[in-house]
Every structure is written in C-alpha cells, then in structure tokens.
Amino acid sequence: MTNFRTYRPSVRVGNWREDVTLEEDSLRDFLHRKDRGELSIQRTGLLRQSILKPVSLSVSGDGCLRFGETVMLVNSGGTDLDPREPCSLSIVADLSNMSSHSQASSDPGLHGPCQVGGASSLKPCVRNALVITSVDGTPDGELLRYEQSFALRTTGGFAGELYLASDHRTFQKCAKRSRLQEVSLVEQLNFLCWWRVVYFDPQERLEQEGCPVQGNLKVLISHCKTNQCLAALANHELWTPFGKEYEIVAHTFLDSHKAERDSNHWLFVTADPGQEEQSLLQRPQASDDTYENGSDIKAITDTPQEAES
Template identity: 45%
Template structure:
C-alpha cells in the first residue's frame, strides 16, 4: 500500500477554476481584438501599408517648382567618391518621415512629432512625399518657388497629417541622437523654426540666382532660415526604424569642403514628375 499514488496531475488544486476562467477570458479578448483588427501586429502591418503607400509626384510642366507641388527630396549617393563610409559608398536616399515608437501603434495617420531619416526606398510614398507650402499670404498655390524665399516643407494632407519640418539649435538636451548635430523632426504646428529656403548649389553663383525660380529635378541646397544650417545626410550614422530598416540619420548641419562649398551630403534634388509621366504605362513586376 505504500506504493499507491493518492495524487496525480489530473487532480485540481488551488484556484483551478479561476485559472481556467482567466484563460478563457484572455482567449475571448484575443479573438475579439483580432476580429476588430486591434492586435499590435495587425496595427503595425496596417501602418506600414499606409506609410509605404505609393504617391504620385506633381508634374512640372514649365520645369520649375511651385507652391502646392508634391515633391520628394533626393540626396544622390557617393559612388564617385573615394572617401566612403565605414559600410562602403553611401547610397542614394529620399528624405522620409518615421512615427516615433511611442506613438507607432496608436495612429491611423502621421501625427504628433515624427522622426526624419534618409530612406533608400526610392519610390515616392507617403513617408517621402511632401508639399511645398507658402508661409506668407502672398505665396499662393501655383506661384513659383524662388531661391531665398522662406517656405514650409509639409507632409501630405489627410493621412499625411500636414506636419511641418522643423529644426533648432543643438543643445546638450536636444540634438540628433548619434551625430549630435542639429536635430530635424516633423511637428504639428508651424513656427519660425519650421521655415526653410532653397539656395543655389554653387556658392560662387548664389547671389546671382537669388530671387530666380527654383528648377525641378536639379541639385539645390536646403537651408534652415533661423540657424542657417543646411539639411544633411549623416552618412556615417545609420538608424534602425520600427519597420526593421536601416536608414541614414538626417540633421541640419553644413558640411564644407576645402573650397568652402557644401559637400554632397548637403545637396538635394527636388524631385517632380515631367510631362508624360501621367500617361506612362505601368510595367508589371515579373519577379
């Protein structure tokens, strides 16, 4: 009789009924959230689909940039240079927005403060498409943007959140995370810190071009009005986005070469469509 077992794993002890009820409630809650699309994985997938939704850039019919145009900002890569970064030549990238991790799963559109990075995804999407917006009453939609004029660079309306590109002087408490240069972010409200201007890329001809219309798809310098620092790709610093991508850190910092001219990390192209793009046939992906 000493070898007879009086207890086995099927015997219910303690708060077994409460444990079963809690498991059933947890499963029921999970299924309800799944049906409503409220699971974190579902929210993350929907937000990723939203941010990478393709966007058509405005067509520049006269070759110039106008207020109200939807554009992308491209910084060409460094394949022709010999002083490569630690990871090899810098790739061509688009200026792009990224929701901050604390807000990532609570939004159905871009809102609040958003980080800025250089994405190597070169197809214009909601992250990398922006509107040239006037900051003065006389700067109306359709007018040409000129060198030296202040303007706002905004995200798209609606799902884009109509945010404004902002920068401010670097401090010990506020700067770009890795380079420690002047930080660049997208914010909900305009201010003096959200004003930018376009400069001619060659400093020797800068004064001569002041006040002339800015051509589309040409190299320019994008300068912050208050601090006079230029928008830059930090080619030596990569940041990981919530989507798992490694992208270049973006700052406002003027990098000068030995001739006192801005380096290629400060040079951007205001990308727009050209006449004929709207009727160009879509070639299916054969992969």
C-alpha cells in the first residue's frame, strides 16, 4: 500500500487545472507560430538574410548616370584634418517594419516609414542599393542631368520600393541625435521625395547646369523643397540592429569659403564593368588592399578637375 499513488495530474481541479491548460495552450501556440515562421528569432533571421542579400549594381559604359539604374550612394569620407570613414546610405529596419505586401501574398517585405543610416559596409546589397527614379516623366535610360529633379527608391521585392524623403524639421519630427532635418524612407512618392544633383565645385556650378551627371565622382544631393543637402554626421552615431552607424540628415554644412563640407559630399557608385557583382569601390588596386580598407579613396573621389591636375 505504501507504493500506491492516490494522486494523479488528472484529478487536478480549479486553479491547478487552469495552469496546466494554459501551459498546454502556450506550447500549442508556440509550435503553431514556429511552423509558420512567426517567431521573433525566425523573423529576425529572415530580416537579416533578406536585407543583406547581394545586389548587382548597374554598369555605366560611358560613366554617365541614367534613370532606372541601380546605384549605391556613398559618402566620400573625411580628410586628414578631419578623419572619417566612408559610409553608404542604408536602410535601418527592424521587425516593426516587416509585413506582407498584401493579404494574398505571404512574401515578407518592408513597409515605411523606415530610418536610414550611414553604414561602414560598402558591399552592394538590398540594404544600400537605390534606383534612380524619374519624377517628371523622363523615361528610363535617359541621362540624369545636374539640377534635374529625381527620386531615389529602394529595390523591389523585400525592400518594398520605398522612397527617400525629407521635410522641414519640427519639434515633433527631427533627427534623433543631432535634432536636424530628418531623412527617412516612405511608401508614397510626392514632392518630399524630390532631390537634385548639384555640381561639386561652386565656381563651375552654373556652367555645369544641365550637363550629364558622372558616376563615381563627388557631387552634392540637394532636397528640392528645403534646399538642404544630404549629409552624413560622423559626430552623431546611432546604434542600429546592424551595429553603430552615422546619422543621415538633410543639412548644408559650409566652411569659411562658403563651400560645402565633406559631410555633404556623395558618390553615385556603379558596378565594375569587368566584374558586375562588385562595385567600383571594391575593385582591386595596385596593392592587395581594396577601397574598403581605405587604400585608394582619392582615386575614386577626385573630381575631373582634380584628376587632370
């Protein structure tokens, strides 16, 4: 009689039975969400895998940029007096930005608004690939010219075709760290998404108006509504799901000569014609180092006048 069990889980009643039922329901819900891939750890892995997927940039035969081309927007970095690593304008997204494009499709994708940041990685991927988009009816394949309005959007598929936008800063809407004019990615294309390319040298800016924009050279990217230039702030860093990155804002920084500072200098980076899966920034130079290691920054960022001299 001493080995006979008079108590079994089946005789539990009241709160005891309620606790057992809740545990069974929680386990059943967990297994159901796991089978559908809805767990946070699964969604986080899918986000990183999808957003870091390599992308092939467009190849420019004559060096000029055209509407419809896929490029990477890279800040040229600092100088010897103000050292700062180059960075690429990249999507900053988390699980709150993931959703299905439609109820009929279960394919995940990003929805706006999304933040942007200056990532140190210069490898072309879904996160930093942008498409030059027309806003005035110019067909794809036509040359992009200085002072011509255009839009920058993310690639299709997982990136969701979001548009780079900005607006005047307010107390409720501004950059988190610097409190300057915020830059983000939105779903709807409107006047807030209009940008224009400004020639790098202020003394020849008027003469270059209407000329084709050359890729892989320093330019300024000005917001049409606010007339503020895109900038990467090295002294304001953000912690993102992808690490520490520079804050991206729309603000024109001028030096004592009324010329834009290095934080406003950008490059439209295209693919290497000899190897389309990598950008010109990754092309091996005379040494074994690449641009990502900081070896040949000047060769890429020189303007035509500087290169001739």
